[in-house]
Amino acid sequence: MIDRLCVIGVGLIGGSIAKAAREGGLCREILGVDADGDNLAKALELGVIDSAFDAAQPGGLASAAESADWVVIATPVGLLSPVLVALRPVWSALAVYTDVGSTKQSVIEAVVNVFGAVQANFVPGHPIAGAERSGVEAADGGLYRNKRVILTPLPETDEAVLRRVETFWASLGAKVSLMTAAHHDEVFAATSHLPHVLAYALVHMLGRKDQQQEIFQYAGAGFRDFTRIASSNPQMWKDICLLNRGQILPLIADLRHELDGLAALLGAESADEDLLAYFTEARDARERFLAQFPDESR
Amino acid sequence: MIDRLCVIGVGLIGGSIAKAAREGGLCREILGVDADGDNLAKALELGVIDSAFDAAQPGGLASAAESADWVVIATPVGLLSPVLVALRPVWSALAVYTDVGSTKQSVIEAVVNVFGAVQANFVPGHPIAGAERSGVEAADGGLYRNKRVILTPLPETDEAVLRRVETFWASLGAKVSLMTAAHHDEVFAATSHLPHVLAYALVHMLGRKDQQQEIFQYAGAGFRDFTRIASSNPQMWKDICLLNRGQILPLIADLRHELDGLAALLGAESADEDLLAYFTEARDARERFLAQFPDESR
Numbered sequence: 001m002i003d004r005l006c007v008i009g010v011g012l013i014g015g016s017i018a019k020a021a022r023e024g025g026l027c028r029e030i031l032g033v034d035a036d037g038d039n040l041a042k043a044l045e046l047g048v049i050d051s052a053f054d055a056a057q058p059g060g061l062a063s064a065a066e067s068a069d070w071v072v073i074a075t076p077v078g079l080l081s082p083v084l085v086a087l088r089p090v091w092s093a094l095a096v097y098t099d100v101g102s103t104k105q106s107v108i109e110a111v112v113n114v115f116g117a118v119q120a121n122f123v124p125g126h127p128i129a130g131a132e133r134s135g136v137e138a139a140d141g142g143l144y145r146n147k148r149v150i151l152t153p154l155p156e157t158d159e160a161v162l163r164r165v166e167t168f169w170a171s172l173g174a175k176v177s178l179m180t181a182a183h184h185d186e187v188f189a190a191t192s193h194l195p196h197v198l199a200y201a202l203v204h205m206l207g208r209k210d211q212q213q214e215i216f217q218y219a220g221a222g223f224r225d226f227t228r229i230a231s232s233n234p235q236m237w238k239d240i241c242l243l244n245r246g247q248i249l250p251l252i253a254d255l256r257h258e259l260d261g262l263a264a265l266l267g268a269e270s271a272d273e274d275l276l277a278y279f280t281e282a283r284d285a286r287e288r289f290l291a292q293f294p295d296e297s298r
Numbered sequence: 299m300i301d302r303l304c305v306i307g308v309g310l311i312g313g314s315i316a317k318a319a320r321e322g323g324l325c326r327e328i329l330g331v332d333a334d335g336d337n338l339a340k341a342l343e344l345g346v347i348d349s350a351f352d353a354a355q356p357g358g359l360a361s362a363a364e365s366a367d368w369v370v371i372a373t374p375v376g377l378l379s380p381v382l383v384a385l386r387p388v389w390s391a392l393a394v395y396t397d398v399g400s401t402k403q404s405v406i407e408a409v410v411n412v413f414g415a416v417q418a419n420f421v422p423g424h425p426i427a428g429a430e431r432s433g434v435e436a437a438d439g440g441l442y443r444n445k446r447v448i449l450t451p452l453p454e455t456d457e458a459v460l461r462r463v464e465t466f467w468a469s470l471g472a473k474v475s476l477m478t479a480a481h482h483d484e485v486f487a488a489t490s491h492l493p494h495v496l497a498y499a500l501v502h503m504l505g506r507k508d509q510q511q512e513i514f515q516y517a518g519a520g521f522r523d524f525t526r527i528a529s530s531n532p533q534m535w536k537d538i539c540l541l542n543r544g545q546i547l548p549l550i551a552d553l554r555h556e557l558d559g560l561a562a563l564l565g566a567e568s569a570d571e572d573l574l575a576y577f578t579e580a581r582d583a584r585e586r587f588l589a590q591f592p593d594e595s596r
Contacts, residue, residue, distance in 0.1 A: 128518040148516060177516070190504055191517035195524045197560065200580040202496065205556040206488055207583025216587040218446060218475070219489035220426040222530075224591070225523045226493045230584045232520075234577035241573065245564050252561045256554050258503040262495065263550045266543050275539065279532035282498040285505025286528045289514040289521070 002027035002168075006068030008061060008083055010034045010043040013100050013127065014074030015139025018048050020172040023141040031064040043136040055086075066090035070168075077101035078239025084114040091115075097122040098165050102130075102188065104152040104181035106243035120158040123165040124181060126150045126188075127174065134233065145173035152181040189247035194255065196237055197248060199230040300325035300466075304366035306359060306381055308332045308341040311398050311425065312372030313437025316346050318470040321439040329362040341434040353384075364388035368466075375399035376537030382412040389413075395420040396463050400428075400486065402450040402479035404541035418456040421463040422479060424448045424486075425472065432531065443471035450479040487545035492553065494535055495546060497528040 005027040007014045011034075021027050032049030034040040035056045044052045053064035065071050065087055073083050080101055087097075097119065101107045104124050111119055128148040149169040153162050166176045179187075210216045241248055265274050303325040305312045309332075319325050330347030332338040333354045342350045351362035363369050363385055371381050378399055385395075395417065399405045402422050409417055426446040447467040451460050464474045477485075508514045539546055563572050 128516065130518065130520060148518070150516065187511070187513045187516050190507055190513050191521050195500065195521055197564075198496065198500065198557075199524060200577050201556045201560050202493065202553065203584050203587075204560075204576060204580040205553060207580065207586070209488055210583065210586065213485065215485045215488050216583075217590055218426065218448065218485050219587060220428065220446070222428060222527045223489050223493055224588070225526045226497060227584050227587070228523050229520045230580050231588075232581070234574055234581050238570065238574045238577055241564055242569055245569075249561055249565055252557055252564075254503060255500065256557055258499045259496075259550055259554055262499050262502075263547055266495075266539055266550075267547055271540055271543075272536065276532055276536045278502060279498050279536055282502040282505065282528050283530070283532050285501050285508065285514075286525050288505070288508065289501075289517060289525070290529075292515055 001025075002070040004029045004031055004068040004070070006031040006033065006064050006071045007049065008033040008055070008065070008071065008073045009075035009079075010039060010049060010136050010139075011074065012134050012136075012138045012140075012143075013129070014072065015043060015048050015136040016129075016141065016143035017072055017074060017100075017172070018043075019139050019141035020144060021168075022048075024171050026168065026171055027070065031068055033061050033064045039136050046136065046139075048136055048139060061086040062090045066092070069095050071095060071097045073097070073099040073101075076233075076236045076239060077103055077107065077243060078236070080107055081110045081114065084110055088114055091119070093121060095121065096161050096164055098125045098168075100125055100127055102126060102192070102240045103243040104150075104184045108152075108154065108181050118154050118156040120156050121161045123157060123162055124152045124154075125165065125169070126152075126184065127169070130232075142173070144169065147174050149174040149176050150184050151176060151178050152184050153178060154181075185244050185247050189244055189251055193240060193244055193248050194251045196229050196232060197241060197252065198255070199227050200237070203227050203230040299323075300368040302327045302329060302366040302368070304329040304331065304362050304369045305347065306331040306353070306363070306369065306371045307373035307377075308337060308347060308434050308437075309372065310432050310434075310436045310438075310441075311427070312370065313341060313346050313434040314427075314439065314441035315370055315372060315398075315470070316341075317437050317439035318442060319466075320346075322469050324466065324469055325368065329366055331359050331362045337434050344434065344437075346434055346437060359384040360388045364390070367393050369393060369395045371395070371397040371399075374531075374534045374537060375401055375405065375541060376534070378405055379408045379412065382408055386412055389417070391419060393419065394459050394462055396423045396466075398423060398425055400424060400490070400538045401541040402448075402482045406450075406452065406479050416452050416454040418454050419459045421455060421460055422450045423463065423467070424450075424482065425467070428530075440471070442467065445472050447472040447474050448482050449474060449476050450482050451476060452479075483542050483545050487542055487549055491538060491542055491546050492549045494527050494530060495539060495550065496553070497525050498535070501525050501528040 007018045010032040018030050030049045031051050032043050033053045033055050040052045043049045054060045075083055107124050129143050169176050265271055305316045308330040316328050328347045329349050330341050331351045331353050338350045341347045352358045405422050427441050467474050563569055
């Protein structure tokens with residue numbers, strides 16, 4: 001059992017961790033830290049946290065973290081470095097530290113930059129449960145049920161701390177996987193970061209066209225689904241893309257190559273069979289992906 | 299009031315037209331034509347149609363159409379030419395003909411090829427209500443409510459016939475717009491065909507990666523939404539893409555150019571502000587698109 005859980009960043013992700021931890025009886029007390037005073041007040045009012053610490057005030061973050069035995073950093077990944085700098089003076093070898101950032105090599109680099117070395121009691125983590133909603137009012141104690149959580153421990157990571165973080169997420173209903181940070185960043189560059197980049201690029205391009213020709217009024221539900229991730233927070237995704245650009249840029253190049261090939265197929269004299277085979281392979285690949293989902297909407 | 303409505307292709311689109319027309323009291327009798335015997339039997343059994351004509355039998359299609367005063371061609375757009383060839387011997391100047399194809403210049407070309415000239419009583423149409431579901435069992439009398447239907451009449455189109463087709467769709471609850479076939483094909487290449495091509499290309503590329511590295515198991519709901527259209531019927535989309543490739547190929551080139559620009563931004567030394575501005579512009583463009591939708595899920 002956790003005595004004092006400190007959640008830094010009480011938005012959708014952090015707020016949902018707090019709610020789920022409380023509902024599961026995993027902790028005695030929850031300390032919430034946020035730089036957005038309105039969101040912080042709301043978190044307190046909703047009972048998501050027991051006490052509120054304003055990260056915008058000097059020492060606000062540190063005074064919450066120093067009395068906690070479990071610290072979850074749930075800020076956007078772009079804020080990880082300043083959070084670590086604020087944590088450093090009160091960092092305790094007896095506490096457990098973990099995060100929820102969407103890129104993992106950058107998080108480990110930030111730890112090394114701030115502390116001079118990997119910290120054995122910090123377990124880098126990434127719950128796969130994003131959404132376009134944000135803020136504590138969107139928090140949901142069931143958010144992590146049947147969702148994947150990736151942990152990317154290092155050789156230096158304390159084995160007992162790692163087990164505790166695994167158990168914590170499992171108690172929230174998540175399916176925990178371990179992999180290296182490099183593999184994590186490679187996988188998510190492909191299945192998450194590249195699709196976001198692509199959705200932003202398509203909507204950016206068509207947005208210009210729309211201003212000339214009003215094409216959006218004729219777009220339907222397929223377009224709405226396809227572009228939903230282009231409504232994601234631009235600040236957060238700017239950070240993710242920059243922090244993982246080493247993985248994303250080669251994938252953009254791969255995709256351009258893929259589009260060249262498809263354009264060549266489409267333009268060919270007798271394109272029929274090849275194009276059908278191409279679309280069928282893609283459809284079948286998506287069916288393989290869908291097979292992982294239980295019965296929910298596809 | 300239509301006396302005998304003949305629906306050629308009693309799938310999701312045609313079946314929904316039949317159900318909606320009956321529920322709205324727009325016709326006395328519905329003749330269904332389909333080349334899939336099981337689907338045809340099901341349509342009869344469900345009462346979606348009053349009599350069934352097997353398009354796979356010689357003369358099946360013609361014998362349904364010749365007694366009808368209103369003929370809706372609701373086959374995949376790739377089958378339009380053979381359907382027109384079968385209709386030609388029984389074509390009546392007193393009947394109304396319309397279609398639902400996703401490309402419109404190709405449909406008009408097919409009419410000219412088969413008949414030697416545009417037909418004044420044929421109104422090219424396109425309801426924007428696709429879905430990945432198919433078959434008459436998915437048919438829904440409310441499918442066209444608040445959906446857009448585009449009609450692309452020609453100078454030769456009979457004005458009274460056009461008004462009747464407009465009224466027909468409006469009676470099914472649709473919002474009818476008129477535009478040229480060329481403009482239709484340009485708009486839908488951008489908002490529908492290009493996204494499909496892109497989704498197929500992305501999933502095709504990642505499918506290969508998945509076979510090496512099992513990346514799909516870590517993909518989440520964002521990826522599922524983004525790739526939903528890659529589960530669309532490959533045969534139907536192969537036809538659409540080939541029939542409208544003149545519009546789609548330049549857009550693929552534009553998108554490659556867009557991706558080059560975005561990759562350059564992402565790789566730049568001081569990318570921060572420019573990338574944030576880019577993503578923000580894209581997000582704002584999507585908000586403009588969403589503003590057209592009432593209150594439903596975004």
